[in-house]
Amino acid sequence: MKHYISHTIVILSLFFSWGNQAQTFQNPLLDSGADPFSVYVDGYYYYTHTTGNGVVLWKTKNLANLRDAVSKTIWTPPANTMYSKDIWAPEIHYIDHKWYVYVAADNGTNENHRMYVLENTTADPLNDHWEFKGKLAAPSDKWAIDGNVYMYKDQLYMAWSGWEGDTNGQQDIFIAKMSDPLTISGKRVKISSPTYPWELNGDLGTAGNPAHVSVNEGPQFLEHDGNLFIVFSASGCWTDHYALGLLSLTGNDPMDATAWSKKEAPLFKQTPENSVYAPGHNSFFKSPDGKEDWILYHANSNPGEGCGNKRSPRMQRLYWQEDGTPYIGTPFPTSVIQPIPSK
Template identity: 85%
Template structure:
């Protein structure tokens, strides 16, 4: 049977278009890390079909809005807060987190006046529906009665009670960062004393020499606590060792019981659950957060890492994400940081 040349041309064009669309669709369903070229301490929240993402900028707070975190490079973004000069919170703006609590937006962020000893946690509030606007209100400092050095605050509701966990000093001088927790009377206030639930005790938590041969200075670090709940069990994943080392890694705290304020109820896994993989070109992975896929069926981890050894705590740290799975005992399993050459499927979407 002879095929009309015009029909043959149309069929060819149609098949070419189908192949193009198929290739485009396949590409849209995959991504490669890193998500951005730079961005330490990544955090996101999923609300009404959109992810709202933020990371450390140093001098301000910026939000990104996207339906797919794999598309952060094309996402809408906006600076939502720049601290006023000359205040106790005008500089070193670190690790912001955005939360949506009782139909109100909150950003929790650490800042100081240029002197590290003055780092404290602060909170912003926005009661409008759209957080990418100028309606953010500075609500003040979040501090326990002891009012000590504090960074990396993370807020979580457990059994109808709000808690904040953060990294802090026991006293007024540097040397060791511990994980503390306190109850919150509302999203802008801590209530009662802080409780220390973790200190850097294992060798893998104690890499952090900042001194010189003639003036040794050891700084041991637990920081970046992140609540994680699964099957009724509560965990805190935290970062350990100095971020300026390649040994920066993630550890796991598990709550044995129902009272997060009981320090003795928290048990620490003896080995890190996520650490550098030089064979994959991933160094100092840490300061993570967690999110679910749009359909709610998958758990994912957001974290930053360097692509080369010795890149430290600077702007070489870039945000990455990969799937998180669960062991039979309901503890999280992350595996190893994946190389940037790997194509990964995007988080499963709603249909």
């Protein structure tokens, strides 16, 4: 692992400038912002995270400069609809020269959470030309959040977190084919359920009314050298044990549940010694020069802060091991000064 030494703890004593842009940064990128996601198109990163009541986009050449980025609310849902409340985990994608935002929402009742999609056919997504295109669901039309869309071998897929039936208790990872960015074209297939002890932290309720919820959520596709992975979040976000897991496609067909293999240990987890708790609900991005892979994720700085507005977006570089799998290491403390993604 000697070639990962530079990834352990990077402490730099000086800041350098490139034009008006610092060459280093420290986490968090913002004081608050859960479920961070970004896409890089034509020299700009377009970033978004959960606000709860709409969709906000940020635009910047450097994600380390998010605090100074221009931002715009591009969608506020109409009141009294099935998608007017609890707007979670928006993602912005650029597919076939069109912009799409995928987002989960409900009417104030969690059981009604479903995925919805917005479309913008103009060049700049920070405008008022977004059109609400409706619900995006498999034929079963069950509870669904955290949709992530990815093109693999010329086929578009969506992965998301859902319920097997109509009651809460366990969230699984499902995948389905898409015929176009607005349409799921077939049945869903379950490819992951919470099974290992590190995935099963999630007690809710009271002493007189106990409840346990097992969670797999926030799936994110990741591809490298022809190998396909899904990184997902496990355990309840309300616990400090929220962590990232890894699924590897070991076969040829992503729709074959037996073709996915789960790593037995978490890929990325809390590090109390670094004051990082409940790291999860990540996404991935490349450096502007395309040579580096980076992870965006949210985390808390203190134990017991749960799923509220204490969660802040952070980023650090990931590496690739000799067996082709991703290596992230441990979440850096906020005191660490990191070099910005390579240009």
